[in-house]
Amino acid sequence: MELRTLRYFVAVAEELHFGRAATRLHMSQPPLSRAIKGLEAEVGAPLLDRSPTGVALTPVGTVLLDEARGLLDHADRVRERVAAAAGHATLAVGILGDGNDPRATRLARAHHRQHPHVETHVRAVDLTDPTCGLHSGAVDVALTRGPFDETGLTVHTLRTDPVGALLRTDDPLARRDGLELADLADRRWFRFPEGTDPRWQAYWHGGEPREGPVVRTVQECQQAVLWSGTVGVTLLDHEPVPGLTVVPLVDMAPSRVVVAWPAGDARPLVRAFVRIAVAAYGD
Known part of the structure; x- marks a missing residue:
């Protein structure tokens, strides 16, 4: 078995989808499918149960996935130790x-x-x-x-993490069980400096241009709300400083x-x- 083919198989087994695996491997799907079929022929048993929506591992495929990960990790460590000996x-x-x-x-x-x-x-x-x-x-x-x-x-x-509105505890909205972005439309928000990635800004600004203090760190976000009464978006499970609370945003991804x-x-x-x-x- 070639290491390259095993890498192909691991990608398909982890993604459980030939299209996503091909994208991950930066190759087209047909040669990937041919490589997996060749591996199945070499093993002498099906490795994947195929369906229109994706694939699932067979019992043989589950065993091979475990073994292939070990082999690939060992191969990487060999390269790593050789690189270490060369100072790289x-x-x-x-x-x-x-x-x-x-x-x-x-x-x-x-x-x-x-x-x-x-x-x-x-x-x-x-x-x-x-x-x-x-x-x-x-x-x-x-x-x-x-x-x-x-x-x-x-x-x-x-992973994905739910988000919420960061508010002062004495803010009237802080007593709500959940908020929508529209509830914060007329408020000042903390925002990122000019030149920050537009996609990033759009997400954390709730998809709208905002006015308010410029921040660069999580700590500055919290202090902007505490000292200035602004609002903004934060992770729902982030523990805010005393005096602040987080209310779930029900309409935000x-x-x-x-x-x-x-x-x-x-x-x-x-x-x-x-x-x-x-x-x-x-x-």
Whole structure:
């Protein structure tokens, strides 16, 4: 079995869809389908149950997925140790500074456990750069939130989080069980600086132009509400400072936690980071 074919199979098995797997692998669907059929012929048993809506793993496919992940991880570690011996095993990771995520901690531990020879450089950024330096080439991979300009990038959603309106506790709206964006239409909002990604701004501004104080960090968002009585959008499970509360926004799409990397980047360390991120956020 070739490692490349096993990577194809793992992508299909994780996405459970040939089209999404082909997009993830930056290839067209027909050669991917042929490669999986060839692998099934080599194994001598079906690996996938196919249907118009997607695919499902057969018992044989489940076993092969577990074994293939182990083989690919070992192959990546071989490359990694060779790179380390040559002084090249480094990975730059961008992280959005929007609070402590237990899954991110789990990801960091798993990555270090599986890749102890990698020198990982972490670049924590504020809310003005949702790609965490990907577009500028400052990092190899980013753990962040969407939406943002995905030109030249591959983006994989790890989780979605509900959002709410951040309000002072003495705000009349703070007593409500839920709010709609229209309830906040005449209020001043905290907003991001000029030049911040338009897609990112549009999401956190509720799809409308806003007026209010400019902020760059989660802490500045909270202080703007506390001191100025402005409003804004935050994660529903973020613990605000005393004097603030979060009320669910019932008509706003949840925030996406994503892992992103340059499209076409097939370096083993980047692929390994993505696999570990998917596993850390998938349980």
